[in-house]
Amino acid sequence: MSGTFTERFIIIPRYIPAPSRRRAAIPIQKVRFLVAHDTGNPGSTAAGNVKFYINTCQTVEPAKTASAHLFVDDKEIIECVPALTGPPEKAFHVLKKVTKDNELYGINANDGAIGVEYCYGGTINADKAYEKFVWVLARLCFEFKLDPSKDIVGHFFLDPARKTDPVTGLARSRRTYEQLLRDVEAEFKLAIGHAPPDPVEAIQSGEVTVSVRLNLREAPSTRAAVVQVLPPGTIIKFTALITNGEPVNNNSLWYKDANGNFFWSGGVK
Numbered sequence: 109m110s111g112t113f114t115e116r117f118i119i120i121p122r123y124i125p126a127p128s129r130r131r132a133a134i135p136i137q138k139v140r141f142l143v144a145h146d147t148g149n150p151g152s153t154a155a156g157n158v159k160f161y162i163n164t165c166q167t168v169e170p171a172k173t174a175s176a177h178l179f180v181d182d183k184e185i186i187e188c189v190p191a192l193t194g195p196p197e198k199a200f201h202v203l204k205k206v207t208k209d210n211e212l213y214g215i216n217a218n219d220g221a222i223g224v225e226y227c228y229g230g231t232i233n234a235d236k237a238y239e240k241f242v243w244v245l246a247r248l249c250f251e252f253k254l255d256p257s258k259d260i261v262g263h264f265f266l267d268p269a270r271k272t273d274p275v276t277g278l279a280r281s282r283r284t285y286e287q288l289l290r291d292v293e294a295e296f297k298l299a300i301g302h303a304p305p306d307p308v309e310a311i312q313s314g315e316v317t318v319s320v321r322l323n324l325r326e327a328p329s330t331r332a333a334v335v336q337v338l339p340p341g342t343i344i345k346f347t348a349l350i351t352n353g354e355p356v357n358n359n360s361l362w363y364k365d366a367n368g369n370f371f372w373s374g375g376v377k
């Protein structure tokens with residue numbers, strides 16, 4: 109893979125001191141996959157979690173030592189063990205005795221995977237945190253030449269007896285794990301410049317009534333900028349139908365309005 113990746117967000121390096129119990133400063137020779145986690149602690153922020161790791165890096169009981177590379181909330185992406193902002197090092201984010209990682213990827217997660225923690229709940233804006241989480245997973249795939257459709261795994265999948273993350277955290281953001289994997293793949297394609305095809309327009313006109321809070325966007329995609337939010341009951345005129353917009357609930361039909369903005373057909377009647 110070559111080329112560039114669209115840098116939509118900043119990654120803040122705020123490293124745990126090393127060597128310490130949470131950061132052994134051992135290089136990862138080859139990053140083979142990614143593990144998606146959530147913090148399991150609703151309302152705790154990226155900065156708060158990293159601060160806790162830094163403060164306890166020498167004193168945590170060896171048996172309870174845990175760490176991860178990145179924490180993501182609605183405001184920040186913070187890297188506390190180098191992955192993207194420095195040569196990747198090992199973190200301790202999956203129990204060593206769990207063997208599903210070895211079966212799937214031929215290596216233990218702590219030796220060959222980057223762990224990314226999703227922060228959720230409390231006052232964390234779920235949509236904004238999710239957007240950053242999706243992006244940073246895609247960014248990691250690009251950095252380490254991973255396949256976003258195969259090389260990301262949820263912690264619950266590796267350790268189902270003990271863990272439900274990131275399913276639990278994502279649910280608080282009204283998203284599923286399957287949706288996350290799809291969104292990372294879409295983000296990856298978009299960010300490496302494989303943009304969606306040009307809209308195919310069928311010229312038609314008429315008017316429809318908004319049935320939910322509806323986003324008017326700059327392109328027929330949920331990733332495009334929102335120009336305006338229309339309340340239910342708004343009557344809106346359209347000038348064209350877009351047949352190949354981003355599918356939402358398997359419906360790829362979007363409308364174009366007279367100002368050249370777009371809205372999804374599922375939000376009107």
Ligand SMILES: [Zn+2]
Pocket residue numbers: 144145146201263271273
């Ligand atoms: Zn986890």
